[in-house]
Protein backbone atom coordinates (compact mmCIF):
# COMPACT_ATOMS: atom_id res chain seq x y z
CA UNK A 1 0.00 0.00 0.00
CA UNK A 2 1.21 3.53 -0.78
CA UNK A 3 2.52 5.23 2.38
CA UNK A 4 0.76 8.23 3.88
CA UNK A 5 2.80 11.31 2.94
CA UNK A 6 3.16 13.75 5.83
CA UNK A 7 4.20 17.23 4.70
CA UNK A 8 3.97 19.20 7.94
CA UNK A 9 5.03 18.89 11.57
CA UNK A 10 1.39 19.34 12.67
CA UNK A 11 0.13 16.49 10.44
CA UNK A 12 2.98 14.28 11.65
CA UNK A 13 2.33 15.03 15.32
CA UNK A 14 -1.35 14.12 14.83
CA UNK A 15 -0.41 10.84 13.09
CA UNK A 16 2.07 10.01 15.87
CA UNK A 17 -0.57 10.76 18.55
CA UNK A 18 -3.11 8.41 17.01
CA UNK A 19 -0.46 5.71 16.64
CA UNK A 20 0.52 6.03 20.30
CA UNK A 21 -3.12 5.73 21.36
CA UNK A 22 -3.29 2.45 19.41
CA UNK A 23 -0.30 1.15 21.42
CA UNK A 24 1.60 0.04 18.31
CA UNK A 25 5.41 0.11 18.40
CA UNK A 26 7.02 2.50 15.91
CA UNK A 27 10.37 2.19 14.12
CA UNK A 28 11.75 5.32 12.40
CA UNK A 29 14.16 5.33 9.43
CA UNK A 30 15.54 8.83 8.74
CA UNK A 31 16.89 9.32 5.21
CA UNK A 32 17.74 11.97 2.65
CA UNK A 33 15.91 10.03 -0.08
CA UNK A 34 17.02 8.69 -3.48
CA UNK A 35 16.55 5.35 -1.80
CA UNK A 36 18.54 2.18 -2.49
CA UNK A 37 18.80 -1.31 -0.99
CA UNK A 38 20.78 0.05 1.98
CA UNK A 39 17.80 2.18 3.02
CA UNK A 40 15.37 -0.65 2.27
CA UNK A 41 17.34 -2.99 4.56
CA UNK A 42 16.75 -0.54 7.44
CA UNK A 43 13.03 -0.35 6.65
CA UNK A 44 12.63 -4.13 6.49
CA UNK A 45 14.47 -4.58 9.78
CA UNK A 46 12.25 -1.89 11.31
CA UNK A 47 9.19 -3.80 10.07
CA UNK A 48 10.58 -6.98 11.66
CA UNK A 49 11.20 -5.33 15.05
CA UNK A 50 8.18 -3.02 15.35
CA UNK A 51 4.49 -2.89 14.40
CA UNK A 52 4.79 0.19 12.20
CA UNK A 53 7.65 1.77 10.22
CA UNK A 54 7.85 5.44 9.32
CA UNK A 55 10.58 7.04 7.22
CA UNK A 56 11.65 10.61 6.68
CA UNK A 57 12.89 11.91 3.36
CA UNK A 58 14.55 15.26 3.89
CA UNK A 59 17.70 16.67 2.33
CA UNK A 60 18.74 18.51 5.48
CA UNK A 61 20.37 21.84 4.56
CA UNK A 62 22.10 22.35 7.92
CA UNK A 63 24.40 19.35 7.42
CA UNK A 64 25.81 20.61 4.10
CA UNK A 65 28.78 22.96 3.92
CA UNK A 66 28.54 26.08 1.71
CA UNK A 67 30.57 24.42 -1.07
CA UNK A 68 28.88 21.01 -0.85
CA UNK A 69 26.25 19.39 -3.04
CA UNK A 70 22.97 20.47 -1.37
CA UNK A 71 21.42 21.90 -4.54
CA UNK A 72 22.33 18.95 -6.78
CA UNK A 73 21.74 16.15 -4.24
CA UNK A 74 19.71 13.49 -6.15
CA UNK A 75 15.96 13.55 -5.50
CA UNK A 76 13.15 11.21 -6.64
CA UNK A 77 10.19 11.35 -4.28
CA UNK A 78 7.89 9.29 -6.50
CA UNK A 79 10.41 6.45 -6.86
CA UNK A 80 11.18 6.65 -3.14
CA UNK A 81 7.51 6.32 -2.19
CA UNK A 82 7.22 3.16 -4.35
CA UNK A 83 10.26 1.66 -2.56
CA UNK A 84 8.82 2.63 0.83
CA UNK A 85 5.53 0.95 -0.13
CA UNK A 86 7.24 -2.30 -1.05
CA UNK A 87 9.27 -2.22 2.20
CA UNK A 88 6.05 -1.89 4.25
CA UNK A 89 6.55 1.74 5.33
CA UNK A 90 3.26 3.18 6.59
CA UNK A 91 4.09 6.90 6.66
CA UNK A 92 6.73 9.14 5.09
CA UNK A 93 7.59 12.57 6.46
CA UNK A 94 8.70 14.66 3.48
CA UNK A 95 8.77 18.30 4.60
CA UNK A 96 10.09 21.42 2.90
CA UNK A 97 13.06 23.02 4.73
CA UNK A 98 10.95 25.88 6.17
CA UNK A 99 8.78 23.32 7.95
CA UNK A 100 11.82 21.96 9.81
CA UNK A 101 13.63 25.31 10.19
CA UNK A 102 10.93 28.02 10.31
CA UNK A 103 11.89 31.71 10.56
CA UNK A 104 13.43 32.35 13.98
CA UNK A 105 14.78 28.81 14.31
CA UNK A 106 17.81 28.91 16.65
CA UNK A 107 18.34 25.60 18.47
CA UNK A 108 21.19 23.24 17.55
CA UNK A 109 22.60 20.04 19.02
CA UNK A 110 26.39 19.63 19.29
CA UNK A 111 27.75 16.21 20.16
CA UNK A 112 31.25 17.23 21.20
CA UNK A 113 33.68 14.34 21.26
CA UNK A 114 32.70 11.78 18.63
CA UNK A 115 31.92 14.57 16.14
CA UNK A 116 35.44 15.92 16.23
CA UNK A 117 37.62 13.77 13.94
CA UNK A 118 37.12 12.03 10.61
CA UNK A 119 34.15 13.49 8.67
CA UNK A 120 33.59 16.00 11.49
CA UNK A 121 37.04 17.48 10.90
CA UNK A 122 36.68 17.44 7.12
CA UNK A 123 33.10 18.76 7.02
CA UNK A 124 32.88 21.51 9.69
CA UNK A 125 29.36 21.82 11.08
CA UNK A 126 28.18 18.62 9.39
CA UNK A 127 27.42 16.63 12.55
CA UNK A 128 25.83 19.65 14.23
CA UNK A 129 23.33 19.61 11.37
CA UNK A 130 22.88 15.84 11.52
CA UNK A 131 22.49 15.79 15.32
CA UNK A 132 20.01 18.67 15.21
CA UNK A 133 17.73 17.16 12.58
CA UNK A 134 17.90 13.66 14.06
CA UNK A 135 17.03 15.04 17.53
CA UNK A 136 14.08 16.88 16.01
CA UNK A 137 12.90 13.75 14.19
CA UNK A 138 13.18 11.60 17.32
CA UNK A 139 11.27 14.20 19.36
CA UNK A 140 8.57 14.51 16.70
CA UNK A 141 8.04 10.78 16.06
CA UNK A 142 8.81 9.48 19.59
CA UNK A 143 9.62 6.06 18.07
CA UNK A 144 10.51 3.05 20.19
CA UNK A 145 13.42 2.42 17.84
CA UNK A 146 15.31 4.15 15.05
CA UNK A 147 17.57 2.50 12.48
CA UNK A 148 20.76 3.83 10.91
CA UNK A 149 23.41 2.33 8.63
CA UNK A 150 27.01 1.54 9.55
CA UNK A 151 28.03 2.97 6.16
CA UNK A 152 27.88 6.31 7.97
CA UNK A 153 29.75 4.91 10.94
CA UNK A 154 30.70 8.15 12.68
CA UNK A 155 27.15 9.43 12.23
CA UNK A 156 25.87 6.31 13.99
CA UNK A 157 28.16 6.97 16.99
CA UNK A 158 27.06 10.63 17.08
CA UNK A 159 23.41 9.55 17.15
CA UNK A 160 24.04 6.95 19.86
CA UNK A 161 25.69 9.66 21.97
CA UNK A 162 22.92 12.23 21.53
CA UNK A 163 20.23 9.66 22.31
CA UNK A 164 22.07 8.66 25.49
CA UNK A 165 23.01 12.17 26.61
CA UNK A 166 19.53 13.63 26.07
CA UNK A 167 17.74 10.60 27.60
CA UNK A 168 15.54 10.24 24.55
CA UNK A 169 14.60 6.66 25.37
CA UNK A 170 14.87 5.44 21.77
CA UNK A 171 16.63 2.19 20.89
CA UNK A 172 19.23 3.02 18.23
CA UNK A 173 19.85 0.11 15.87
CA UNK A 174 22.98 0.09 13.67
CA UNK A 175 22.67 -1.99 10.50
CA UNK A 176 25.47 -3.47 8.36
CA UNK A 177 26.52 -1.75 5.15
CA UNK A 178 24.72 -3.09 2.08
CA UNK A 179 27.12 -3.41 -0.86
CA UNK A 180 26.89 -3.88 -4.61
CA UNK A 181 27.99 -7.33 -5.81
CA UNK A 182 31.53 -6.01 -6.46
CA UNK A 183 31.88 -4.55 -2.95
CA UNK A 184 31.03 -0.87 -3.51
CA UNK A 185 29.05 0.44 -0.53
CA UNK A 186 25.61 1.55 -1.72
CA UNK A 187 25.21 5.31 -1.47
CA UNK A 188 22.86 7.83 -3.04
CA UNK A 189 25.94 9.77 -4.18
CA UNK A 190 27.05 6.80 -6.34
CA UNK A 191 24.53 8.25 -8.81
CA UNK A 192 27.06 11.03 -9.51
CA UNK A 193 29.66 8.55 -10.85
CA UNK A 194 30.41 8.00 -14.54
CA UNK A 195 30.93 4.32 -15.51
CA UNK A 196 34.74 4.85 -15.32
CA UNK A 197 34.52 6.54 -11.92
CA UNK A 198 32.19 3.79 -10.70
CA UNK A 199 35.05 1.32 -11.36
CA UNK A 200 37.64 3.56 -9.72
CA UNK A 201 35.40 3.90 -6.65
CA UNK A 202 35.99 0.21 -5.89
CA UNK A 203 39.39 1.26 -4.48
CA UNK A 204 37.70 2.20 -1.18
CA UNK A 205 36.27 -1.26 -0.40
CA UNK A 206 39.29 -2.96 -1.99
CA UNK A 207 41.66 -0.95 0.22
CA UNK A 208 39.73 -1.83 3.37
CA UNK A 209 39.74 -5.52 2.40
CA UNK A 210 43.50 -5.39 1.76
CA UNK A 211 44.11 -3.87 5.20
CA UNK A 212 41.91 -6.48 6.85
CA UNK A 213 43.81 -9.27 5.08
CA UNK A 214 47.09 -7.74 6.24
CA UNK A 215 45.83 -7.51 9.81
CA UNK A 216 44.67 -11.15 9.75
CA UNK A 217 48.15 -12.15 8.60
CA UNK A 218 49.66 -10.49 11.69
CA UNK A 219 50.43 -6.87 10.69
CA UNK A 220 48.61 -4.82 13.29
CA UNK A 221 50.35 -1.41 13.27
CA UNK A 222 48.33 1.55 12.01
CA UNK A 223 50.87 2.94 9.49
CA UNK A 224 51.04 -0.36 7.59
CA UNK A 225 47.25 -0.84 7.62
CA UNK A 226 46.62 2.73 6.49
CA UNK A 227 49.28 2.34 3.78
CA UNK A 228 47.43 -0.70 2.42
CA UNK A 229 44.31 1.43 1.88
CA UNK A 230 46.33 4.32 0.42
CA UNK A 231 47.97 2.03 -2.13
CA UNK A 232 44.55 1.14 -3.57
CA UNK A 233 43.40 4.78 -3.59
CA UNK A 234 46.58 5.89 -5.34
CA UNK A 235 46.47 3.06 -7.89
CA UNK A 236 42.94 4.17 -8.86
CA UNK A 237 43.89 7.86 -8.92
CA UNK A 238 41.55 8.85 -6.06
CA UNK A 239 42.26 11.77 -3.77
CA UNK A 240 42.32 10.76 -0.11
CA UNK A 241 40.28 12.80 2.35
CA UNK A 242 41.27 10.59 5.29
CA UNK A 243 42.22 7.02 6.16
CA UNK A 244 42.14 6.35 9.91
CA UNK A 245 42.19 3.48 12.36
CA UNK A 246 40.14 4.29 15.45
CA UNK A 247 38.55 2.72 18.51
CA UNK A 248 35.13 1.49 17.38
CA UNK A 249 33.16 3.37 20.05
CA UNK A 250 35.10 6.49 21.07
CA UNK A 251 36.54 6.98 17.54
CA UNK A 252 39.90 8.00 19.04
CA UNK A 253 42.89 7.16 16.82
CA UNK A 254 44.76 3.95 17.61
CA UNK A 255 48.48 3.25 17.07
CA UNK A 256 47.72 -0.41 16.33
CA UNK A 257 45.03 -3.06 16.61
CA UNK A 258 45.53 -4.85 19.92
CA UNK A 259 44.40 -8.47 20.23
CA UNK A 260 40.71 -8.63 21.17
CA UNK A 261 40.20 -4.90 20.48
CA UNK A 262 37.23 -3.65 18.47
CA UNK A 263 38.83 -1.26 16.03
CA UNK A 264 37.38 0.34 12.92
CA UNK A 265 39.15 1.44 9.76
CA UNK A 266 37.48 4.34 7.97
CA UNK A 267 38.17 5.92 4.61
CA UNK A 268 36.89 8.98 2.75
CA UNK A 269 38.09 9.78 -0.76
CA UNK A 270 37.18 11.88 -3.76
CA UNK A 271 36.40 10.12 -7.03
CA UNK A 272 36.65 13.18 -9.25
CA UNK A 273 34.44 15.67 -7.40
CA UNK A 274 32.33 12.98 -5.66
CA UNK A 275 33.24 12.32 -2.04
CA UNK A 276 32.59 8.74 -0.90
CA UNK A 277 33.07 7.06 2.48
CA UNK A 278 33.42 3.46 3.63
CA UNK A 279 34.58 1.59 6.73
CA UNK A 280 34.86 -1.82 8.26
CA UNK A 281 35.72 -3.51 11.53
CA UNK A 282 39.30 -4.66 11.69
CA UNK A 283 41.20 -7.14 13.81
CA UNK A 284 39.45 -9.28 16.38
Ligand SMILES: Nc1ncnc2c1ncn2[C@@H]1O[C@H](COP(=O)(O)OP(=O)(O)OP(=O)(O)O)[C@@H](O)[C@H]1O
Pocket residue numbers: 030031032033037038039041042147148149150151152175176177178179185186187188189190
Ligand atom coordinates in the same frame (compact mmCIF):
# COMPACT_ATOMS: atom_id res chain seq x y z
N1 LIG B 1 24.90 0.98 1.90
C1 LIG B 1 24.19 1.19 3.00
N2 LIG B 1 23.93 0.16 3.84
C2 LIG B 1 23.22 0.37 4.97
N3 LIG B 1 22.72 1.56 5.35
C3 LIG B 1 22.94 2.60 4.55
C4 LIG B 1 23.68 2.48 3.33
N4 LIG B 1 23.74 3.69 2.74
C5 LIG B 1 23.08 4.54 3.55
N5 LIG B 1 22.60 3.88 4.62
C6 LIG B 1 21.88 4.48 5.75
O1 LIG B 1 20.66 5.03 5.35
C7 LIG B 1 20.35 6.16 6.16
C8 LIG B 1 20.07 7.32 5.27
O2 LIG B 1 21.26 7.65 4.57
P1 LIG B 1 21.31 8.63 3.34
O3 LIG B 1 19.93 8.96 2.91
O4 LIG B 1 22.27 9.72 3.58
O5 LIG B 1 21.87 7.67 2.21
P2 LIG B 1 23.29 7.57 1.62
O6 LIG B 1 23.24 6.59 0.54
O7 LIG B 1 24.23 7.38 2.76
O8 LIG B 1 23.52 8.98 1.00
P3 LIG B 1 24.87 9.68 0.69
O9 LIG B 1 25.29 9.16 -0.62
O10 LIG B 1 24.42 11.08 0.70
O11 LIG B 1 25.84 9.43 1.79
C9 LIG B 1 21.56 6.38 7.06
O12 LIG B 1 21.31 5.77 8.32
C10 LIG B 1 22.65 5.66 6.31
O13 LIG B 1 23.70 5.21 7.14
Ligand SMILES: CC(C)(CO)[C@@H](O)C(=O)[O-]
Pocket residue numbers: 030031032033058060063130133134152155
Ligand atom coordinates in the same frame (compact mmCIF):
# COMPACT_ATOMS: atom_id res chain seq x y z
C1 LIG C 1 20.56 10.75 9.34
C2 LIG C 1 20.22 11.72 8.22
C3 LIG C 1 18.88 11.35 7.59
C4 LIG C 1 20.06 13.12 8.84
O1 LIG C 1 19.76 14.05 7.85
C5 LIG C 1 21.33 11.77 7.14
O2 LIG C 1 22.52 12.25 7.66
C6 LIG C 1 21.49 10.48 6.42
O3 LIG C 1 20.67 10.26 5.52
O4 LIG C 1 22.40 9.68 6.75
Ligand code: BAL
Pocket residue numbers: 032063152155
Ligand atom coordinates in the same frame (compact mmCIF):
# COMPACT_ATOMS: atom_id res chain seq x y z
N1 BAL D 1 24.76 9.91 4.53
C1 BAL D 1 25.24 11.04 5.34
C2 BAL D 1 24.64 12.29 4.87
C3 BAL D 1 25.60 13.27 4.29
O1 BAL D 1 26.64 12.88 3.73
O2 BAL D 1 25.32 14.46 4.36
